[in-house]
Amino acid sequence: MTIFNKEEYTAAIAAWDASSKDYSTIQKLIPPNYVFILSLDQIDWVKRNNKCTDFCSEMGVYKNQLVLILCPLDPSGQKIAVNEYPYSILSVLTTNLTLIETQEYTLVKNAVLSKDLQQVDKTADMYFPVANMPVMEQDKAVAAIELWRDESSTWFYRECDEFKGTRIFKRFYVPAEDLNPSKEGLSYIVCSFGIKFSEIYQRTLVTLIFISFYQDLQNTGSMEVISNTYDWSRPCPPICQL
16 A cells, blocks of 8 residues: 655645646646546555545645545544555556446336236336435446546646636545445445536536446345446535635
């Protein structure tokens, strides 16, 4: 597991803060087809140390590479001071990225027989699934990732040209549930940038999309909705709580 100490953590954050103001530097740091990979060790570290419903993913720069730094939060949402900070380097995918979403439907059929065993009524109702975790629909996830691939360069250029980089994300707040799927056999998590429009802020914002990979992705069990794609990470700025 790759780890920063406190000094390296602080230096990496400061390096991203400086880099995010320069469009040409950002282009070198963030190829649109690169992703972060979180290992099981890193995921378990967050589970052990985080005390909030969210955890924090800080952006940093280390050895001219963009890194995602994992930071635990206390119950009030403030960063917990720790001696080590796991991080993941933005890198190219080595395999295809497969997004899977399985929905289970329940068909309830009723038949009514009279006292002399003749059918007098029958009904059939289809019950649709309801998500019981923050699942992002596959089509929306794919659209957000493709928009990032196609438009991220334009997004960064506008942010640097018009706003001097002040609105570019410094960190993301991510639901801790994204690292704790109820399905067994988690192997690793891929974190991809995505772009989606915010109705509240009336502008496009960058998000992190978490895609879980399992030893047996088809072993779906009895969940109502099974997906390996999760979302709802909140970028800061504009959504800041620290």
